[in-house]
Amino acid sequence: MTRASGGAAVFLRGTARENAEVLGVPRWIVAVAAVGALFIVLPIVGMTARVDWANFGALVTSPSAIAALLLSLRTATASTALCLLLGVPMAVVLARSRFRGQRFVRAFVLLPLVLPPVVGGIALLSTFGRRGLLGQTFEVLGIQIAFSTTAVALAQAFVALPFLVLSVEATLRASGARYEAVAATLGAAPNTVFWRVTLPLVVPGLVSGAVLAFARALGEFGATLTFAGSLEGVTRTLPLEIYLQRETDPDAAVALALVLVVVAVVVMVATHRPRGLS
Template identity: 70%
Template structure:
């Protein structure tokens, strides 16, 4: 009698040499983090990260990153839906322009925002007449973070929309549901994991934003000096504090990456 053995997944046949560059690449990423951990003054860590300027920068970073994430959701969901479900001439050009902040140096984005919302900017000059000043304010921080973080949510959600397909939406439409109802009751629940992942990535990008914020909002403690700016300033005056604050950002980034990867793995089961 032949006994059936359980199917065993065969190991992937990778060439032996490929492990060496993979190991070097992994070490290249991990070694700087390990070096930073070795440099942290653990006996003074709590004191360094709870100074007045550090706490103010952390609170401002979390607050502005949360606000920019809300803006990314507000505008990014419709943008992703249009990109994923529409078909018109120039769509590829539009997608490229929307995703442009992903490849632009953040400083360039800050300059673009300054010439748009600054006192002499395209829109800022009109707002100045109304007594509204955006540049070098907390609002400028939120706009700078939104500018660089929005594409992350759009890319994540557009991919989820394309993967989900349109069959359930088509069924709902044939049953008489209006487009808004289909979007709210069918489309968004289907792509909720992608939306959450995109929002988390957008928050992480906003939290770590530096170049556009410095160029467009400046560095005023309690108003525009976020945690990355505080780290940059502390690097010149107190390197130990800079390393400690950097570790805080690293921990936040690790938590976010693990959360996103965990959600992605759960969604793939």
């Protein structure tokens, strides 16, 4: 084990021991949790150890790398906004209403969680491609979605949307409907109840879901490649750039992979803070 991984293991054991003393968690659970944490941390440590630090700056500031990173950030932001627009109403309907076939509707909403991303890309291409279900109509109108930057955002939103729906729905179910019931009893209209009561209740879940959706969109690969292709500056996101560089320049691929990890960690740490932590 390297010095970095050994230090990480000591830190995790020390932190876990302190928390266990406060919460009364059995030691065997702490040990298994530490193994699980190392399972996540050690591959990142191993990748970091392979980075060519002497040429790191040149590897991550090439024109293709910068273009791919900026495109990833731009499309991930757009797809997260689309997830918020569609996901919040979906979560409210699933959490606050009862209708026939609801279990099947929920299963289809969460289907992208278990589908291989490439299958999602094929489904999107079959719908929005030039010969797709809706793509033929768009083609007549002079609108081409497949293999465009719009296709990247749609592919990312397709795989990221369930994360937002799950987070918001869980928050709604945990909070209960008593406040909304009181507001309705006092004469508030459904729109007023939603904007003044329901939406403020789901803010924590909304933030968590948006962060998860953004992170998932940032790392999307399979659906993007299948539905949008890999055109530099147009559809080649950072994960696609890393994949291509892996074959021609492994050092650049490792350096760019570390950049993607750092960006994802910064986003998660800056915007996702569990209650009770400072």
